[in-house]
Amino acid sequence: MTYTHITTDELVIIESYFHQGTSITQISKQVGRARQTVHNVETFLRDGHTALDYYKRYKQNKKRCGRKQTVLPADQHLYVEEKVAQGWTPDVIAGRREHNIGCSGRTLYLMFKRNAFDISTLPMKGKRKPNGHKERRGRQSFRRTMSDRETDYPAFEEEFGHLEGDTIVGVHHKSAVVTLVERLSKAIITLKPEGRTAGDIETVINDWFHQVPRNLFKSITFDCGKEFSNWQTMSNHNDVSIYFADPGTPSQRGLNEHSNGMLRKDGLPKQLDFNEVDQRFVASAAARRNHIPRKSLDYQTPLEVFMSYMDVGKLSSLF
Structure with a gap:
């Protein structure tokens, strides 16, 4: 039977019976408590205290119960x-x-x-969008969908070389940084375009692909932003498949969204004008994250996992 602490109502009843001269055995039967419990209360009352005093002492003693708070050396x-x-x-x-x-x-x-x-x-908590929010942006007339990706790459979940991509914008929405994340290693790549138009995004991605080994990356999954409207040219030029998540479903690119949140904390906040920084600066924010161990990677860093899939000598052109 689970023990329950004596209540204030029971204390008042015991005090009343005590002043009436009722025996401990009878009080015990009336309140449904053990004789020892009633005896403890009566002993306290005989010293001139009240039921309220007993309850205050109980509350004070209860504060010392339970596990002590952990204090690290x-x-x-x-x-x-x-x-x-x-x-x-x-x-x-x-x-x-x-x-x-x-x-x-x-x-x-x-x-x-x-x-x-x-x-x-610590990482941010809570929802960024309220329940029932419907995304109305990014409705492209023709694009390759997630179902196309499942058809083209049946082993998508286990294959190395699939990227998720997006842009994060700076102050007043006048500048942007392209972010790419490799899904298996969770390695982050940041690219600094000249502006935030579709042409600017296409140029910086093409330039980056020219620096990496051919066919190292198989696909990129973007959101439906207008800045990626030149996707067909990028796909053909770099021999990489490009797909788009459904509008209003950032969970289909959850890794990229989470990475963007961390980059915001690590030096690329919304209040910063990215036109005033260079590629080295935005790359440093990604490099910091790539050297932090991840629980989901068995406490390895993204860079360590990425290196396990390719030659070390090729890394310098990637990050």
């Missing part, structure tokens, strides 16, 4: 702060095991929740 606390400042998440810090941490990733999250660390550095 100074060296572990400093290590966690340093890694979080570099973009590591608590589960990665605990799972990577580069440094001994005296708690689990879940406990680290709870420590962040009670402000033991700077919570502002």
